[in-house]
Amino acid sequence: xxxxxxxxxxPTSQTNRLFDYTIPDKYQDVLTVGMRVIVPFGPRxxxxxxxxxxxxxxxxKLKNVQDVLDLTPVLTKELLDVGKxxxxxxxCFYVSAFQAMLPQVLKAKYDKExxxxxxxxxLSPQLESLFAGRGVIPYEEIQEHNVSYSAxxxxxxxxxxxxxxxxxxxxxxxxxxxxxxxLEEMELEEKYATMxxxxxxxxxxxxxxxEHPGEIKQKELLHRLSTTRASLKPLLDKGVLQxxxxxxxxxxxxxxxxQPTTPFPLTEEQAAAIDPIHTSISNHTHETFLLHxxxxxxxTEVYLQSIQHVLDKGQEAIVLVPEIALTPxxxxxxxxxxxxxxxxxxxxxxxxxxxxxxxxxQRKEVQVVVGARxxxxxxxENLGIVIIDEEHExxxxxxxxxxxxxxxxAIYRAKHHTCPVVLGSATPTLESYARAQKxxxxxxxxxxxxxxxxxxxxxxxxxxxxxxxxNRSMFSRDLFEKMEDRLQKGEQTVLFLNRRGYSTFVMCRDxxxxxxxPHCDIALTYHRKSExxxxxxxxxEEAMPTECPSCESDSIRYFGTGTQKIEESLQQLLPExxxxxxxxxxxxxxxxxxxxLTKFGNQEADIxxxxxxxxxxxxxxxxxxxxxLAADAMLHLPDxxxxxxxxxxxxxxxxxxxxxxxxxxxxxxxxxxEHYSIDLASxxxxxAFFLKEMKVRKMFQYPPYYxxxxxxxxxxxxxYTMDVTQKMTQFLKEQLSEQSxxxxxxxxxxxxxKDRYRYQTMIKYKNEPGLHKAMNRLxxxxxxxxxxxxxQISVDFQPYQMM
DNA sequence: AGCACGCCGACT
DNA sequence: GTCGGCGTGCTC
Numbered sequence: 001x002x003x004x005x006x007x008x009x010x011p012t013s014q015t016n017r018l019f020d021y022t023i024p025d026k027y028q029d030v031l032t033v034g035m036r037v038i039v040p041f042g043p044r045x046x047x048x049x050x051x052x053x054x055x056x057x058x059x060x061k062l063k064n065v066q067d068v069l070d071l072t073p074v075l076t077k078e079l080l081d082v083g084k085x086x087x088x089x090x091x092c093f094y095v096s097a098f099q100a101m102l103p104q105v106l107k108a109k110y111d112k113e114x115x116x117x118x119x120x121x122x123l124s125p126q127l128e129s130l131f132a133g134r135g136v137i138p139y140e141e142i143q144e145h146n147v148s149y150s151a152x153x154x155x156x157x158x159x160x161x162x163x164x165x166x167x168x169x170x171x172x173x174x175x176x177x178x179x180x181x182x183l184e185e186m187e188l189e190e191k192y193a194t195m196x197x198x199x200x201x202x203x204x205x206x207x208x209x210x211e212h213p214g215e216i217k218q219k220e221l222l223h224r225l226s227t228t229r230a231s232l233k234p235l236l237d238k239g240v241l242q243x244x245x246x247x248x249x250x251x252x253x254x255x256x257x258x259q260p261t262t263p264f265p266l267t268e269e270q271a272a273a274i275d276p277i278h279t280s281i282s283n284h285t286h287e288t289f290l291l292h293x294x295x296x297x298x299x300t301e302v303y304l305q306s307i308q309h310v311l312d313k314g315q316e317a318i319v320l321v322p323e324i325a326l327t328p329x330x331x332x333x334x335x336x337x338x339x340x341x342x343x344x345x346x347x348x349x350x351x352x353x354x355x356x357x358x359x360x361x362q363r364k365e366v367q368v369v370v371g372a373r374x375x376x377x378x379x380x381e382n383l384g385i386v387i388i389d390e391e392h393e394x395x396x397x398x399x400x401x402x403x404x405x406x407x408x409x410a411i412y413r414a415k416h417h418t419c420p421v422v423l424g425s426a427t428p429t430l431e432s433y434a435r436a437q438k439x440x441x442x443x444x445x446x447x448x449x450x451x452x453x454x455x456x457x458x459x460x461x462x463x464x465x466x467x468x469x470x471n472r473s474m475f476s477r478d479l480f481e482k483m484e485d486r487l488q489k490g491e492q493t494v495l496f497l498n499r500r501g502y503s504t505f506v507m508c509r510d511x512x513x514x515x516x517x518p519h520c521d522i523a524l525t526y527h528r529k530s531e532x533x534x535x536x537x538x539x540x541e542e543a544m545p546t547e548c549p550s551c552e553s554d555s556i557r558y559f560g561t562g563t564q565k566i567e568e569s570l571q572q573l574l575p576e577x578x579x580x581x582x583x584x585x586x587x588x589x590x591x592x593x594x595x596x597l598t599k600f601g602n603q604e605a606d607i608x609x610x611x612x613x614x615x616x617x618x619x620x621x622x623x624x625x626x627x628x629l630a631a632d633a634m635l636h637l638p639d640x641x642x643x644x645x646x647x648x649x650x651x652x653x654x655x656x657x658x659x660x661x662x663x664x665x666x667x668x669x670x671x672x673x674e675h676y677s678i679d680l681a682s683x684x685x686x687x688a689f690f691l692k693e694m695k696v697r698k699m700f701q702y703p704p705y706y707x708x709x710x711x712x713x714x715x716x717x718x719x720y721t722m723d724v725t726q727k728m729t730q731f732l733k734e735q736l737s738e739q740s741x742x743x744x745x746x747x748x749x750x751x752x753x754k755d756r757y758r759y760q761t762m763i764k765y766k767n768e769p770g771l772h773k774a775m776n777r778l779x780x781x782x783x784x785x786x787x788x789x790x791x792q793i794s795v796d797f798q799p800y801q802m803m
Numbered sequence: 804a805g806c807a808c809g810c811c812g813a814c815t
Numbered sequence: 816g817t818c819g820g821c822g823t824g825c826t827c
Contacts, residue, residue, distance in 0.1 A: 043806065
């Protein structure tokens with residue numbers, strides 16, 4: 001007897017283990033490990049993942065697997081192992097890990113239905129009106145019709161009703177209708193001859209199939225004969241023709257043409273960098289490379305040629321790109337080189353499109369995947385290389401369950417496939433660079449730009465001096481002059497506003513009252529278009545007040561600087577400039593991101609003004625000036641990485657200027673231009689920054705010298721939250737070794753979100769083998785309170801965001 | 804999670 | 816007596 005061992009889709013600690021089911025005969029040959037099944041679980045039916053197939057079970061009474069959802073496994077053996085590892089190392093449930101590795105549409109949807117078993121005459125008037133002549137109704141209607149639950153329960157006991165649990169897969173396949181001839185040529189000719197003379201269109205259609213037998217897309221057929229389904233239908237009904245449903249992929253890139261590119265000759269530096277990668281590929285060894293290359297040094301070409309090498313060996317490649325940099329320009333480079341061998345996975349695709357791209361990988365129809373974080377789970381079985389571009393990007397760390405870092409998953413998978421990992425960046429994380437220095441990673445350097453272009457000249461402006469000189473605008477005199485100059489020369493400018501920490505908040509000028517979200521302890525953001533205040537954490541919103549709710553003064557107004565406000569003042573200062581603004585508001589609609597960039601690329605605008613999203617990957621020949629409006633905006637956030645993030649951002653933004661023949665210039669405005677992150681970024685001195693920042697990290701016991709684990713406790717009651725965190729901190733101090741530092745409890749930087757108070761405890765440690773055990777014990781200790789008291793405890797090993 | 808079971812107080 | 820509240824424990 002064959003037995004399936006299943007992880008069920010019930011994310012709780014009590015069900016986070018294998019359940020055994022017998023496999024009925026009809027599934028004996030088709031069911032394999034890694035498929036999704038439907039199994040009975042208590043009174044209901046749920047989805048589960050088959051992790052193992054054995055012949056024995058400790059229990060003697062097993063239920064049957066009820067249904068098999070897949071024809072081929074959705075998770076390979078390797079990915080099942082990755083999922084187990086992921087769940088155990090990030091402390092999440094097995095199901096959650098497996099779900100995170102698959103496209104959204106493969107998640108099961110559950111429906112409950114009420115089935116009528118008895119004759120209508122036997123029903124109580126209440127039930128009769130509930131069913132209203134139907135045999136099956138959705139369970140939710142019980143509530144809608146105000147029928148009591150006990151009445152239903154009674155009816156179920158009496159055998160009048162039955163509750164049915166339905167598992168619905170959300171996956172849909174898109175099909176297109178094709179038409180083909182159902183008859184042989186001879187019969188077709190006969191039909192043609194015997195067709196009544198008034199059936200002109202039908203004769204035309206038959207004539208078409210006599211000439212071109214075989215199948216044709218219905219749409220195309222109708223178009224070519226300029227007719228409609230009305231004249232096709234009788235032929236289908238008579239069985240002269242027939243329809244075929246063909247599955248098609250929703251290919252988001254199908255209507256685009258990509259200029260095929262060929263490998264560029266490599267510079268000496270590039271050749272030197274690619275050589276060790278090629279050796280690793282050829283020798284089939286696992287090694288992690290850190291490719292440190294300044295912006296514009298041609299990292300992408302190194303990626304492309306490494307991938308080519310992998311493809312030549314008949315292997316596959318995964319390329320990770322930060323979500324925000326997954327621009328059409330980027331996609332174009334990969335599609336241009338590898339054409340239809342590339343699948344693209346990113347969040348701008350619809351669920352269906354993502355599923356289709358994923359399936360191309362599953363069916364081995366592509367060999368290269370370019371995508372954001374979750375593309376690291378692409379179900380390749382013969383992986384030859386993993387490339388992570390912009391390795392330092394925080395978007396590689398998932399901030400909710402499972403809290404994994406794509407870099408760790410990449411290295412884990414690459415070990416399994418014994419293949420290289422390439423981490424690329426102009427500004428590597430201190431962790432990675434330190435590892436490269438220690439020899440854990442192999443450092444490869446591209447210190448020069450291609451075409452011997454020099455890095456643009458950077459000028460730092462002290463905005464305090466501007467203020468003293470009487471300039472109260474957002475633009476320094478220098479930056480303004482330079483913008484005017486570019487406008488005259490017909491060259492383009494990119495203006496970057498670091499919005500983090502500088503959003504538009506509303507304050508009363510009389511009493512200093514700031515409008516805050518009533519649920520989140522966060523200042524509300526003013527949206528000019530709707531004249532409303534919105535919370536960016538819980539989407540609470542309210543109207544802009546006309547007077548201060550605290551002192552009733554009418555001089556309440558918004559402060560801070562948003563892109564909208566800058567656009568307005570810029571338009572006033574330079575009325576003839578054509579400005580494109582790119583921020584969350586102007587790029588919300590699908591494709592608008594791309595459209596705006598194309599417009600700027602075609603030089604239909606002089607100034608591109610934007611937030612974070614324009615910092616990466618843009619490459620426009622005519623851009624000769626880059627302005628950073630508030631370089632220190634995020635320098636003072638409560639995050640030990642703020643200096644590193646500032647350095648990375650400034651370096652990246654500077655790289656947008658002068659990428660081709662025209663020389664570029666960069667103006668960095670800030671209130672603390674002497675800060676080492678701004679100073680060294682303006683000199684493009686990564687090495688010096690690394691050394692300086694390492695000293696700071698050592699002094700304050702932060703990564704990469706120490707590991708961090710952040711535990712956040714949240715609950716609706718303030719005192720209770722504090723109390724739990726306090727006790728928990730004490731517990732951890734007892735559990736962990738003396739070398740580990742346990743800090744806390746302290747209020748989280750976001751002290752309240754959605755009416756939940758948040759406290760945190762931080763653990764700093766160098767070597768703490770018992771950490772995972774201690775965490776598991778912690779969860780056991782608080783299990784009851786988590787389940788019953790709505791207490792939340794979240795653990796983040798190696799947190800990226802401190803908030 | 805979702806549900807049954809069981810115990811308790813409040814009501815026709 | 817029974818209806819409905821919620822704490823407890825189980826799901827192969």
